[in-house]
Amino acid sequence: xxxxxxxxxxxxxLHARPAALFVQAASKFSSQIWVEKENKKVNAKSxxxxxxxxxxxxxxxKLIADGSDEQEAIKTLVDLIDSKFGxx
Numbered sequence: 001x002x003x004x005x006x007x008x009x010x011x012x013x014l015h016a017r018p019a020a021l022f023v024q025a026a027s028k029f030s031s032q033i034w035v036e037k038e039n040k041k042v043n044a045k046s047x048x049x050x051x052x053x054x055x056x057x058x059x060x061x062k063l064i065a066d067g068s069d070e071q072e073a074i075k076t077l078v079d080l081i082d083s084k085f086g087x088x
Contacts, residue, residue, distance in 0.1 A: 002070040005062045010084035014055035018085040023047045025080050031067025033077070044077070 010018060014035075026033045026044040033044035037059060042049030044063070055061055065073045 001064065001066045002074045003062055003064045004074050004078055005060055006078055006081050007060050008055050008057055008081060010081075010087045011057055012087065013057050013059065014050055014053065014061075018087070019047055019050045021085050022077065022080060023050060025076055026073065029065070029067070029069050029073040029076075031065045031070045031073050033066075033070075033073055034064045036062040036064060 008014060012018060014022060023045055034041045035044045035050060035053060035055075036042075037053045037055055040053060041064070042053060044050065053061070063074055063077050065071075067073075
């Protein structure tokens with residue numbers, strides 16, 4: 001199991017377009033992936049789950065992956081978050 005805590009830096013947080021990009025990226029991996037915010041954990045491959053967390057700019061989330069490609073999955077998702085989902 002691999003875990004990483006990251007801060008959401010883009011202006012809109014994990015809403016609409018960024019959430020869709022996040023779910024698309026997570027879905028490419030065979031590992032089980034979760035996003036946890038304030039003790040609420042959701043499937044990273046579920047758009048409704050991600051949206052239900054209400055992640056805003058400045059919030060921190062924990063990414064958790066478990067499976068054969070868990071390290072690559074976490075790295076890819078952290079890179080996507082760090083890129084601010086292409087927003088400025």
